Amino acid sequence: MKKISPFWIVVVAVIIAGLVFTSTVKNEYYFNAAYVVLQALLMAVAWNVLGGFTGYVNFGSAGFFAVGAYTAIALDKAFGLPLPLLILASGTVCGLIGLALGYLTLRLKGVYFAIATLAMAIVFETLVVNWAYVGGAKGAYILTPDSHLWFDSYIQMLFMVMLLLALAAIAVSRYLNSSRLGRGLAAIRDDEVAAECAGVPTLRLKLISATVMGVMMGVAGAPYPFFVTFVDPVSAFNLFIAVNSIAMPMIGGTAHWIGPVIGALLVGSLQEIITVTVSSELNILFVGLMLVGFITLAPQGIVGLVRKFRGRKP
Amino acid sequence: MSTPVLEVRALVKRFGGFVALNGVDLHVGAGERLGLIGPNGSGKTTMINCISGALYNDEGSIIFEGRDITRMAPHQRTRLGVARSFQIPKPFRSMTVLENLRVPLEYAAWNRAEHRHITDEAMAVLESIGLKHCAQQNSAGLTQVDMRKLELARALAAKPRLLVSDEAMAGLSNAEVDEILEILLALNKRGVAVIMIEHIMRAVMRFSQRVVVLDAGEKIAEGTPDEIVRNPDVERAYLGE
Structure with a gap:
């Protein structure tokens, strides 16, 4: 066996x-905080599939999320679908957008691709701003x-939903990282021309990677309206979401699946703590400083540091 | 002449108004060792870029083992059995030497590899090329000559029937050139046809059964190494009037 x-x-x-957490802890704040961290974790894992494994830096994460x-808002308003179906629908829509974005822009390299993804997010924001049905x-x-199943409150259920989604995303990311597919993606990241000449179907693999990224980000965004109960384009398309999705994997380490998990748990928790104890404005500064620090001192992130201390080559 | 493994017919490649290749014919027999030489800018690298699929030719056709591969993507060509090494080594830097070989074994040779034994197969290739001792080493830290060997090893792991070696020896010492030469000869003994592009004449003359000379995008001479050395057109191309 x-x-x-x-x-x-x-x-x-x-x-x-x-x-156990949901059945023992009563203070709703903890579920709020955990939800925020888990949502960021899911976004970080998603970003890392394309940004870390494949080497294509995406600045449009907030676009996918929104x-x-x-x-979810539109389908909830139109048909009143239950949350699992909304998550499925959002995942499908964003997966298709990932595929389309990949098809249109993955021939671009480096900074050009990053700009294209940022532009895409702006295009979607403009569309939503002008779409009265979802509030414009x-x-x-x-x-x-x-209904919140057997949980005491809706937020407890949302927390559990997000926990399961995040775990699923981690499992997919872990599989991608260690599989034949993952080695193909790493080959693309290291040298796309050499990868192609080693028989790697680079375009197809990049499209798979972009689609998986899109699905995960869409899934992360679907429960968000029920979490905040008020969504406007400014908050949903917030650049901070995109910055966090990049910063967390960078700080954790992008080459390994555990990197974004560590980065998100660390940065996400610290952000929550700083927001509560110091100020909600300072935590943005904090992410920025941490990112600068890691990029200059430990470009391989925490995973890279651990490997260095264990004596393995980065 | 044996049946050709590769047949290039009337290949034309233009970059804007510049004609890099102007109707070049080339054929390589199964298991043959062909030297491709020419002064800088004569179109050698463009030629192999067209053969490997990194560039698409504007006119003419490329036939590999009876199949027209003119419009095929590079990875499909590699899967059929056309492998190349790069002049400037392009290792997968985040991987160990062994993992570098897993990529072609798992992709290019996937249908021909014995899936359970990828590691064994990779080790066998490394052993044959003399890189076994650094299998677990990170590929970014290799020396120049080991990098070149890795290039060849990775091309070899794709299980090709035609290997295009693009200046695998440029910048190496005499002893190192001999090492690479031995590897290519051993490879050829196993039935892999080799197109060798090289500026080191000693290597080309020793290695090639036949030499093709390009100059300004046209084939100006073809023959055994001895014939090429005596060919006045070749002398003119390299040295001028």
Whole structure:
């Protein structure tokens, strides 16, 4: 029989811990904070699939996130679909956008690709601002559904949903990182021409990577309206979401699947702590400083530092 | 002459108004060792870029083992059996030497590799090329000559029937040139046809069964190394009138 990897044991343990957390802790703030961290974690893992594994830096993360959120708003308003279906729909829509964006722009390299993704986010923001059905520039109020399964409150359920989504994303990312597909992506990141000459179908792999990234970001955005209950384009398309999605994997380390997880847990938690104890404005400065520090002192992130101390080549 | 593994017919490649290749014919027999030489800018690298698919030719056709590959993407050509090494080594820098070989084994040779034994196969290639001792080393830290060997090893791991070696020896010492030469000869003994592009005449003359000379995008001479050395057109191309 195949041995069960420690990874899955940890996943099950985290799910159980999550359930225990929801049944024992009553203070809703903790679920709010955990949700924010997990959402950032999911976004970081998503960004890393294209940005870290494949080497294509995406500045449009907020665009995918917001399209995910607004897809949920529109479908909720039109058909009143349940949350799992909304998540599925947002994932599909953003996956398709990832595919289309990839097809149109993955021939661009480096900074040109980054600019194209930023432009895409702006295009979508403009569309949403002018789309009255989902509130346009005024924003939209979303009513939290009454049902929250066996949980004490809706936020507890959302927290659990986000935990499961994040774990699923980590599992996919881990698989990508260690599989044949992942080696193909790494080859593209290292040298695209050499990858192609080694038989790697570079365009197809880049499209897969962009699609997976899109699906994950869309999924991250879908429950957001129910979390904040009021969404406007400025908050959903906030550049800070994009910056966080880049900063967290960079700080954690982009080459390994655990990198964005570590980065998001560390930076996300510290942000929450600083927001509560110091100021909500300072935490943006804090991310910036941390990013600068890591890029100059430890470009391989925390994973790279750990490897260095263990004596392995970065 | 044996049946050709590669047949290039009337290849034309233009860059804007500049004609880099002007109707060049080239054929390589199965298991043949062909030297491709010419002064700088004569179109050698453009030629192999067209053969490997990095560039698409404007006119003419490229036939590999009876199949027209003129419009095929580079990775498909590699899968069919056309491998190339790069003049400036392009290792996958985040990977170890061993992992570098996994990529072509898992992609180019996927249908021909024995999936369970990828590591063994990679090690076998490394052993044959003399890189076994640095299998677990990060590829970015290799010496120049080992980088060149890695280039060849990676091309080899794609299990090609035609290898295009683009100046694998440029800048190496005499002893190192001999090392690379031995590798290419050993490879050829196993039935892989080789197109060797090189400026080091000693290597070209020793290696090639046949030499093709390009100058300003046209083929000006073709023959055995001895014939080429005595060819007045070749002398003129290299030295002027």
